[in-house]
Amino acid sequence: MSKIDAKILIVDDDQDVLLAARLFLKQHFNIIHTEKNPENIPAIMKNESYDLILLDMNFSRDATSGKEGFHWLNKIIEIDPLAVVIFITGYGDIELAVQGIKEGATNFILKPWDNKKLLATITANLKVRHNKEEIEDLKSKQKVLIANQDQAYGNLIGQSPAMQKVMATVEKVAKTEANVLILGENGTGKELIARAIHKASSRRDEVFISVDLGAISETLFESELFGFKKGAFTDAKEDRAGRFEAANKGTVFLDEIGNLSFNLQSKLLSVLQNRKVVRLGTNREIPIDVRLICATNMPLYQMVNENKFRQDLLYRINTVEILLPPLRERLEDIQQLVEHFLVIYCKKYKMPLKRINPTTIRRLEKHSWPGNIRELQHAVERAVILSESNILQPQDFFLSQIEDGGQSDESDDITNLEEREKLLIRRVIDKHGGNISKAAKELGLTRASLYRRIEKHGL
Numbered sequence: 312m313s314k315i316d317a318k319i320l321i322v323d324d325d326q327d328v329l330l331a332a333r334l335f336l337k338q339h340f341n342i343i344h345t346e347k348n349p350e351n352i353p354a355i356m357k358n359e360s361y362d363l364i365l366l367d368m369n370f371s372r373d374a375t376s377g378k379e380g381f382h383w384l385n386k387i388i389e390i391d392p393l394a395v396v397i398f399i400t401g402y403g404d405i406e407l408a409v410q411g412i413k414e415g416a417t418n419f420i421l422k423p424w425d426n427k428k429l430l431a432t433i434t435a436n437l438k439v440r441h442n443k444e445e446i447e448d449l450k451s452k453q454k455v456l457i458a459n460q461d462q463a464y465g466n467l468i469g470q471s472p473a474m475q476k477v478m479a480t481v482e483k484v485a486k487t488e489a490n491v492l493i494l495g496e497n498g499t500g501k502e503l504i505a506r507a508i509h510k511a512s513s514r515r516d517e518v519f520i521s522v523d524l525g526a527i528s529e530t531l532f533e534s535e536l537f538g539f540k541k542g543a544f545t546d547a548k549e550d551r552a553g554r555f556e557a558a559n560k561g562t563v564f565l566d567e568i569g570n571l572s573f574n575l576q577s578k579l580l581s582v583l584q585n586r587k588v589v590r591l592g593t594n595r596e597i598p599i600d601v602r603l604i605c606a607t608n609m610p611l612y613q614m615v616n617e618n619k620f621r622q623d624l625l626y627r628i629n630t631v632e633i634l635l636p637p638l639r640e641r642l643e644d645i646q647q648l649v650e651h652f653l654v655i656y657c658k659k660y661k662m663p664l665k666r667i668n669p670t671t672i673r674r675l676e677k678h679s680w681p682g683n684i685r686e687l688q689h690a691v692e693r694a695v696i697l698s699e700s701n702i703l704q705p706q707d708f709f710l711s712q713i714e715d716g717g718q719s720d721e722s723d724d725i726t727n728l729e730e731r732e733k734l735l736i737r738r739v740i741d742k743h744g745g746n747i748s749k750a751a752k753e754l755g756l757t758r759a760s761l762y763r764r765i766e767k768h769g770l
């Protein structure tokens with residue numbers, strides 16, 4: 312019979328117990344160590360790591376209080392927080408043993424024991440150690456993932472009074488559990504603000520799950536958000552947790568909430584009211600503990616008046632509201648943002664740090680930035696890639712003139728068809744903040760043919 316690969320320590324002041332346990336367990340497990348004196352536990356554990364420890368509850372003669380057992384249990388957990396400890400106890404001490412489990416023991420076994428039962432208890436509890444290790448491993452991976460995710464979003468920049476006010480609200484609201492509604496045009500930084508609230512909250516070590524409601528179809532809404540059981544529908548090949556469940560103890564960010572149909576608004580409201588989800592294909596309610604942050608670029612209050620958005624849902628999500636002004640209303644932030652993105656992109660493309668002169672900044676301040684900060688970010692990235700010089704000039708940003716005052720349209724001077732096409736493509740891409748899919752749609756092209764034209768014109 313092959314032995315189970317496990318290292319077990321038995322601590323008991325009764326030599327007979329140690330001997331009997333050792334002889335029996337040696338037949339089933341690789342390494343068995345025994346110790347008569349609990350005082351030696353710290354020294355032993357300094358050099359060895361055990362998969363499981365069997366620990367007597369009372370050491371001194373006639374002792375029955377279990378105090379010693381608790382003392383040594385605490386010591387063991389202090390040395391190895393993942394330790395799996397099984398108390399060895401007499402019939403009269405069951406209540407104490409149960410107390411021991413509350414204090415951190417994994418299980419208990421009664422003396423004199425039945426060998427089969429001892430074996431079954433040890434085998435079952437060895438898995439506990441394995442599970443604890445797996446959980447620790449997942450937790451540390453989660454930390455790395457969270458840090459990585461945050462890095463992709465970067466810091467919140469903005470010295471304009473409007474942004475300073477937003478930042479002060481973020482700081483205040485982060486300390487609470489209040490639901491937050493962030494309103495603002497596309498690309499104004501709604502998700503970045505939501506992440507900043509999460510990062511400054513007591514949930515910062517848990518996950519931040521972002522759900523783009525505009526991208527989830529009516530049919531997928533429930534399975535994506537609430538999860539499903541294997542077989543609940545044709546493609547449900549395995550049980551799956553929904554985003555709410557996955558975000559448990561963390562934050563859920565529901566982006567584009569204004570895009571939800573009336574029917575789905577009711578389903579969402581019911582989950583928010585009950586704080587429970589039911590996976591598709593089951594009846595079991597799963598409690599969820601999430602911080603809710605919603606965002607939209609749609610006029611929710613007007614939609615309520617037009618019966619397009621439920622008033623009760625609005626009141627549930629808007630405990631605190633943050634309004635992000637468009638970039639054209641906080642021009643003071645442009646210089647700082649450009650410098651911020653220059654550092655990021657020069658590093659990304661392994662170039663010496665490029666600079667920008669005041670004339671270029673003034674020119675950027677004149678642009679209306681319909682795609683807001685995302686558009687500015689893409690414009691800086693493009694300028695970093697394409698500009699030959701170390702100091703960026705207005706022309707490096709390919710800004711269209713028509714939006715910036717309306718007096719002159721550079722296309723008026725262009726009679727060459729190729730040049731006109733180039734200008735038009737540049738403008739539409741700028742208008743959509745660099746979003747190729749949207750630009751292609753507006754131009755009536757497929758993404759592939761837009762890419763071909765971008766290449767042809769060297770855009």
Ligand SMILES: Nc1ncnc2c1ncn2[C@@H]1O[C@H](COP(=O)(O)OP(=O)(O)OP(=O)(O)O)[C@@H](O)[C@H]1O
Nearest residue numbers: 464466467468469497498499500501502503684685
């Ligand atoms: N104040 C800011 N400081 C630095 N970077 C910012 C700031 N605001 C936005 N950004 C950057 O601009 C980009 C767009 O921001 P974000 O995705 O948060 O906008 P959004 O309002 O959620 O957009 P959408 O409405 O399209 O979902 C991101 O890369 C973000 O890091």
